[in-house]
Amino acid sequence: MEQIKNISRRGFLKGIGLASGGLILASTVYSFTSFDSEEEISSEFNPNLFVQLNADGTLILVASRSEMGQGVRTSLTSVIADEMEADWDKVMVKQATGDSKYGNQNTDGSKSVRLLFQKMRQMGATVKTVLITAAAKSWSVPAAECKAENHFIIHTSGKKIGFGDLVDLAKDLEVPEKVALKSPKDFKYIGKTLPSIDVVNLSNGSAVFGLDKRIPDMKYAAIKHCPVAHGTVKSFDKAAALKIQGVIEVVEVPKINKAFGPLGGIAVIATNTWAAFKGRDALAVEWENGTNASYNSENYMETITANVHKPGHVEKSVGSVDDAFSSANKSIEATYQLPHLAHAPMEVPNAVVSVSGDTCEVWAPVQSPQAARREVANFLNTDQSNVTINVTFLGGGFGRKAKPDFVVEATAISKAIGGPVQVVWSREDDIQHSYYHTVSAQYMKGALDSNGNVSGWLHRFAFPTIGSTFKAGSNLPQAWEARSAKDVPYDIPNMQIETGKADAHVRIGWLRSVINIPHGFAINVFADELAHEAGKDPLDFRLDLIGKDRLQETKDAYKYDTAKLKHVLKTAAKNAGYGKPLPEGHEIGLAVHYSFYSHIAAAVEVSVKDGQLKVHRVHMVVNCGTAINKDTIKAQMEGSVIFGMSLAFYGKITAKDGVIEQSNFHNYQMLRIKDAPEIHVEIVESNDKPTGVGEPGVPVIAPAIVNAIFKVTGKRYRSLPLSDHGLV
Amino acid sequence: MITLKINGKEHEVDVDPTMPLLWVIRDIIGYTGTKFGCGKGLCGACMVLMDGNAVNSCQMPVSAMEGKEIITIEGKTENLQALQKSWAEFNVPQCGFCQSGQLITATSMLNNNPNPSEAEINGNMSRNICRCGTYTRIKGAIKHCVEQKNKS
Numbered sequence: 033m034e035q036i037k038n039i040s041r042r043g044f045l046k047g048i049g050l051a052s053g054g055l056i057l058a059s060t061v062y063s064f065t066s067f068d069s070e071e072e073i074s075s076e077f078n079p080n081l082f083v084q085l086n087a088d089g090t091l092i093l094v095a096s097r098s099e100m101g102q103g104v105r106t107s108l109t110s111v112i113a114d115e116m117e118a119d120w121d122k123v124m125v126k127q128a129t130g131d132s133k134y135g136n137q138n139t140d141g142s143k144s145v146r147l148l149f150q151k152m153r154q155m156g157a158t159v160k161t162v163l164i165t166a167a168a169k170s171w172s173v174p175a176a177e178c179k180a181e182n183h184f185i186i187h188t189s190g191k192k193i194g195f196g197d198l199v200d201l202a203k204d205l206e207v208p209e210k211v212a213l214k215s216p217k218d219f220k221y222i223g224k225t226l227p228s229i230d231v232v233n234l235s236n237g238s239a240v241f242g243l244d245k246r247i248p249d250m251k252y253a254a255i256k257h258c259p260v261a262h263g264t265v266k267s268f269d270k271a272a273a274l275k276i277q278g279v280i281e282v283v284e285v286p287k288i289n290k291a292f293g294p295l296g297g298i299a300v301i302a303t304n305t306w307a308a309f310k311g312r313d314a315l316a317v318e319w320e321n322g323t324n325a326s327y328n329s330e331n332y333m334e335t336i337t338a339n340v341h342k343p344g345h346v347e348k349s350v351g352s353v354d355d356a357f358s359s360a361n362k363s364i365e366a367t368y369q370l371p372h373l374a375h376a377p378m379e380v381p382n383a384v385v386s387v388s389g390d391t392c393e394v395w396a397p398v399q400s401p402q403a404a405r406r407e408v409a410n411f412l413n414t415d416q417s418n419v420t421i422n423v424t425f426l427g428g429g430f431g432r433k434a435k436p437d438f439v440v441e442a443t444a445i446s447k448a449i450g451g452p453v454q455v456v457w458s459r460e461d462d463i464q465h466s467y468y469h470t471v472s473a474q475y476m477k478g479a480l481d482s483n484g485n486v487s488g489w490l491h492r493f494a495f496p497t498i499g500s501t502f503k504a505g506s507n508l509p510q511a512w513e514a515r516s517a518k519d520v521p522y523d524i525p526n527m528q529i530e531t532g533k534a535d536a537h538v539r540i541g542w543l544r545s546v547i548n549i550p551h552g553f554a555i556n557v558f559a560d561e562l563a564h565e566a567g568k569d570p571l572d573f574r575l576d577l578i579g580k581d582r583l584q585e586t587k588d589a590y591k592y593d594t595a596k597l598k599h600v601l602k603t604a605a606k607n608a609g610y611g612k613p614l615p616e617g618h619e620i621g622l623a624v625h626y627s628f629y630s631h632i633a634a635a636v637e638v639s640v641k642d643g644q645l646k647v648h649r650v651h652m653v654v655n656c657g658t659a660i661n662k663d664t665i666k667a668q669m670e671g672s673v674i675f676g677m678s679l680a681f682y683g684k685i686t687a688k689d690g691v692i693e694q695s696n697f698h699n700y701q702m703l704r705i706k707d708a709p710e711i712h713v714e715i716v717e718s719n720d721k722p723t724g725v726g727e728p729g730v731p732v733i734a735p736a737i738v739n740a741i742f743k744v745t746g747k748r749y750r751s752l753p754l755s756d757h758g759l760v
Numbered sequence: 761m762i763t764l765k766i767n768g769k770e771h772e773v774d775v776d777p778t779m780p781l782l783w784v785i786r787d788i789i790g791y792t793g794t795k796f797g798c799g800k801g802l803c804g805a806c807m808v809l810m811d812g813n814a815v816n817s818c819q820m821p822v823s824a825m826e827g828k829e830i831i832t833i834e835g836k837t838e839n840l841q842a843l844q845k846s847w848a849e850f851n852v853p854q855c856g857f858c859q860s861g862q863l864i865t866a867t868s869m870l871n872n873n874p875n876p877s878e879a880e881i882n883g884n885m886s887r888n889i890c891r892c893g894t895y896t897r898i899k900g901a902i903k904h905c906v907e908q909k910n911k912s
């Protein structure tokens with residue numbers, strides 16, 4: 033259970049003299065003890081900063097996490113509103129600035145709801161209790177005779193008073209020590225379907241994304257980065273750029289050798305984005321490309337493949353795989369190769385920054401506003417309190433916008449030109465200078481005994497680690513990057529997980545579902561290969577492989593639950609009509625994966641006609657504990673299917689002499705509507721703690737497709753994308 | 761000076777005549793609902809209606825826009841508004857960034873073809889990318905919109 037320690041209570045609510053006469057519950061300071069090892073918890077967290085009730089009844093709820101399409105502004109605030117018994121129509125959502133007083137705001141790792149659910153409930157319940165107390169006092173009745181309902185406090189006698197009318201009375205009341213939470217069966221918004229609070233603004237052009245922010249005197253800037261990662265500027269000539277109509281000046285952006293530091297380059301500042309882009313194209317820059325100019329992805333794949341074809345560093349060993357292989361009835365091996373990927377959020381990286389003297393204001397689409405604040409303050413050598421990070425809507429993030437290098441770039445430029453500026457990356461910049469999803473080679477070897485059961489499992493992988501972005505030279509996976517392979521809950525007596533070396537030659541970063549993409553792929557495809565080798569049905573075989581119901585021992589607070597894993601797999605298969613007659617030439621492929629503490633399975637129906645793959649239907653089944661907003665979960669699964677299909681069909685970033693060969697959507701393609709399948713989502717009913725939703729749907733898609741293709745064609749595709757194999 | 765008619769209003773702009781309409785709309789005139797996604801005519805984020813038909817505004821030099829009736833996502837047309845209503849009912853947007861373009865393409869399609877088939881929807885709407893993957897909902901919302909219109 034998450035532990036909340038109340039370390040500093042002033043014991044009463046203090047109304048803050050707002051012009052609106054509102055009540056801000058702002059005096060309770062909690063500190064959370066660390067309950068999740070992956071999470072840095074800030075020492076200061078003021079939950080009631082999240083709730084502002086105004087005298088007119090409007091309720092302003094603060095969203096502390098960034099909105100990038102995952103619906104967090106709706107889901108988190110609806111939890112407060114539910115416990116408060118507030119009327120959803122009276123709710124307005126305010127986006128928090130980047131500030132540690134809101135607790136951790138890193139919007140990644142599919143953890144916003146998982147980590148904040150209980151806290152948001154407590155906030156809502158606290159406010160409700162205070163309002164009940166206020167009403168009871170004014171009526172001189174016991175609080176126990178009052179209840180909250182739809183924005184009113186109602187007494188057993190039938191008299192009622194609106195939340196807004198209680199603001200003044202509530203201002204001086206004590207904050208209750210303990211509050212009771214609702215029983216899940218009484219939830220009004222939680223577990224239901226609420227449309228996004230922003231749906232109208234997101235459909236009429238009025239939502240302000242980072243790219244849409246305009247402030248007086250703002251200039252536009254485009255940056256020419258070194259084509260090779262971590263190269264530097266040798267010299268540049270700005271004359272031609274300055275001749276472009278609208279170009280104002282040209283400045284150098286420093287390279288800062290930190291994980292989120294700017295890559296460095298030459299910035300062209302102009303009166304509009306177009307002029308900045310044109311000026312940037314006109315620049316003549318000589319680069320010192322540096323050591324990464326030797327990076328050729330084809331050779332690199334050979335290198336890491338060789339590294340997994342020899343013994344590696346043992347991460348985990350159970351029983352003896354050597355014995356298993358020597359006594360096996362049959363052994364099979366397979367090598368899987370997946371390329372780099374770029375996030376390519378629809379909205380490119382961008383930021384508006386206005387530096388003036390010691391202070392700085394930022395408007396940017398950032399997933400980690402506190403990291404942006406810290407980096408900007410460091411750059412300006414000023415205190416973080418002088419830096420304001422306004423979080424705009426994010427036009428997609430997928431992990432890219434968790435790295436605020438582009439915010440520091442804008443800061444450097446604003447400082448250099450002495451005025452506000454908007455940095456805009458082009459799509460080419462975005463695809464060629466990303467923090468790439470890792471490239472990987474994985475070798476697997478499996479032993480089958482005479483009954484066709486798996487008696488040995490060796491999984492060896494090599495990929496450049498995200499750790500290399502934080503510590504240059506790191507070339508072995510970090511512990512958490514090995515976990516999704518190590519913790520696989522297969523009931524196999526002899527298992528060994530090994531890692532091989534891989535040096536990084538580009539910035540490596542996390543991308544939606546991260547290392548679960550390669551691990552989920554290899555594990556699911558290899559299980560299917562073993563089933564075939566054993567002459568068994570892939571579904572039955574996999575259920576046997578998972579084995580009896582148990583909680584897999586892991587270091588996490590949450591555990592793999594093999595019963596849940598089998599249940600989602602069986603349900604997906606059943607929903608898809610697995611085993612039943614299908615249209616001629618159609619087959620169903622299966623995959624199941626546990627990540628971000630959610631158990632998810634996919635059953636994908638495909639056909640291959642004239643060598644062309646078509647994905648007809650995808651059935652997803654997700655067990656993510658308590659479902660907060662069913663429609664959001666469904667949308668995230670739909671999105672994961674498309675994201676997973678894009679990477680399976682087309683996703684491939686390659687480098688030649690250190691230069692990324694892809695540049696825009698013509699050679700880094702995305703799935704389009706004509707190839708989108710029918711998608712069905714089943715959410716398993718559960719009262720368990722909520723777990724991740726935004727990412728864990730992705731890893732099952734590619735392997736399920738590959739497994740289905742095998743059933744149709746008898747061909748096993750062990751590398752992606754499928755466009756390389758001429759299938760799409 | 762170039763005179764543009766956008767959402768029924770005339771704007772005089774003094775810009776490089778080769779500047780794409782997209783940037784004139786966003787940076788000079790200041791309607792930011794029309795988005796930049798690729799700058800190469802590949803993604804559809806920048807779609808606007810030109811005399812009722814969807815065009816990638818990143819590919820249209822502003823000089824060619826004189827005398828044309830431009831409608832952006834901020835504008836109002838019967839089909840656009842009907843689609844927006846349907847978009848809300850289906851809770852289509854995720855991040856929302858591509859949705860201006862999606863809605864403009866869909867509007868253009870309905871302007872030219874009030875009863876598009878599944879294949880026609882696929883064909884027309886494949887001009888637009890949605891990285892968040894809202895395709896099933898886009899399709900559902902378009903079909904629903906057509907049904908509603910046929911009912912009334």
Ligand code: FES
Nearest residue numbers: 797798799804818
């Ligand atoms: S921005 Fe015009 S098509 Fe992509």
Ligand code: FES
Nearest residue numbers: 855856858890892
């Ligand atoms: S809703 Fe995000 S790109 Fe379409």
